[in-house]
Amino acid sequence: AQSVTQPDIHITVSEGASLELRCNYSYGATPYLFWYVQSPGQGLQLLLKYFSGDTLVQGIKGFEAEFKRSQSSFNLRKPSVHWSDAAEYFCAVGDERTGTASKLTFGTGTRLQVTL
């Protein structure tokens, strides 16, 4: 079955610095991949998604992610972090059994702290 690993539980960056959050997945074919962001006390908001095609995908709030099949990775990046980006970030993969973007499996999340 599919799985997602986010190796970093907590990351701290300075405002204005670049950011990369790691995500590794296990999946037998080309996966549906997602990044979500969760602010404290809120639900999850979709940042971006990858289905096929261009391996570099752009999302909202200036985020991008790159799909690397050879490394089974889908890392999230942002060139310059703002204090409002402090939140928890979740990577997710679609259902391997049906090959759809339904029934997502989520990673355990990475909490981002931004220092001023």
Next chain:
Amino acid sequence: NAGVTQTPKFRVLKTGQSMTLLCAQDMNHEYMYWYRQDPGMGLRLIHYSVGEGTTAKGEVPDGYNVSRLKKQNFLLGLESAAPSQTSVYFCASSYTTGGYTFGSGTRLTVV
């Protein structure tokens, strides 16, 4: 544009009590899901539905039941609450190829 609405937002139950969490979506999505979120464990799928009148078990279904009598509603029931069910519960809906739209969550404490 409401999206996904969950009620209630907070609830405290005593062990053994029952309750129902309601999820409503207005996007005509076929798929609906219930997840629970616990610290350090991410989101785990409890039950899901691929259409009106159909439900299926997810990763952690024990102690929960669901119903989807109408396409826009997905109910999660706890028949006899246990402290291990203390969690934040999220409902979500989707098409087969899109990302999820999440509700804002229900924080449940079982004492």
